[in-house]
Amino acid sequence: MKNAINKELIFNYFSGNATALEKDLIEQWSADASAREQLFIWLLEWENQNIQYSADVDRAITRHFSRLDELPAETESTTMRPMLAFAVKGKSWLVAAAVTLMLLSGGWLAREHVRYEIYTTSFGQIQRLVLPDGSKVVLNANSTLRVPRFGFGKTTREVYMTGEADFSITHTTTHQKFIVHTEKNFDVEVLGTEFNVYARPRRSRVVLNKGKVKLHYLKGSETDQIVMRPGDLVTFDAPGHASVKQTANPANYSAWKAHRFVFENESLREICNLFEDNFGMEIRIPDSTLAAQTISGSFTALNAEELFEILADDSGLSYSRSEDGKVITLDY
Incomplete structure (x- = not known):
């Protein structure tokens, strides 16, 4: 199985294009601790190669109006000629009109997305x-x-x-x-x-x-x-x-970029706050002494469930879930 797993297959998996058979194969392989370390290395490399770039709107608008300037008059239709002429002669008015229309139709939300x-x-x-x-x-x-x-x-x-x-x-x-x-x-x-x-x-x-x-x-x-x-x-x-x-x-403090969580004498209460802020999980600790208990160490996990299981196991804690599964209560 080890030879069947390579970076190309893992990258395909991260992109969401792996087959069901490949997913099962990766699941079995990643169960091994040494394999998981390699998985996180490839995950970090894949994420760095798939950065999202923001659009250059200024350049796009300039390019759009340059194209309008280059349009020959004889190719314009009768219905489009007045608007194109207006756009060429008064570009700023066209932009202002478009923005105004968006603001009127979408209110404050549209305004935020325009700006x-x-x-x-x-x-x-x-x-x-x-x-x-x-x-x-x-x-x-x-x-x-x-x-x-x-x-x-x-x-x-x-x-x-x-x-x-x-x-x-x-x-x-x-x-x-x-x-x-x-x-x-x-x-x-x-x-x-x-x-x-x-x-x-x-x-x-x-x-x-x-x-x-x-x-x-x-x-x-x-x-x-x-x-x-x-x-x-x-x-x-x-x-x-x-x-x-x-x-x-x-x-x-930036280790989360590589799906690593480092705690230095963090109380369980503070860690539970992290789960709520980052993952939307509600974890309750009825006992104040337990809530003040501290944890130190470095933990690697892909998601909230995995991180929680690692921490609970490492600290020897027991827990129960609400009927709907949305609330976790910690206990000794």
Whole structure:
């Protein structure tokens, strides 16, 4: 069986094109611990080769109007001639009319989609993006990133995110700033660097891997800032107070990109919050002493069920499920 499994077959499986027989073969092969390690290596390689690129809308619009300019007058139909003439003579009015129509028909939602390219991940999904300026973003589960459709990389490099994302920012020849706006009363300003932003309802943090970033955050009624150095971890509590400390392994906070979860004395309560934020799973811990129990280690898993089983087994915990299977209750 081992010889029958190769990278080409696995890549075909990740693309969703494997046959039922091939899926069974891969399932049996991946049951072995050493095979699973190779599976994750190929998974990471496949995901890096299948990055999603955002469209260059500015270029598309320019190209569209260039084609209109090149259309010979004699080929235009009687019904299309007035509109084409209007488009050539007043291109900005045509764009404005189209945008207005979209706004009127779709309201605020349409307006957002006109102004921004919006990337959204569902529970358990990870999405890799390359922005028009060459910057790379890995969007974690249950997260959203909004990127301006017009002028990004030229007049602005500002994006808006909720959830969690890992950024690798390209430095431009004009030293243009890249700014990540969050809904948690803090923004991240960079030139070219690698960092992780976590902005969930219960807590927020920024971890810097390389380069230098400047955090702007609301401190009471005033704005304050922190200049971060590599290895810095800045966390925000519920009221928005910031604290800075050094972490020896900043890359651990981005390990989820390779489906790896690293915990350093994380309480079961905090880990259960992760399951809810990333996978939409509700895990209850009635016992406060159990909820405070900590876990440390590195765990590799493809999905929530697999990660939960590994953690429960490693910690010697028992659990029960509700009748509908949506709620898990932990016990000793």
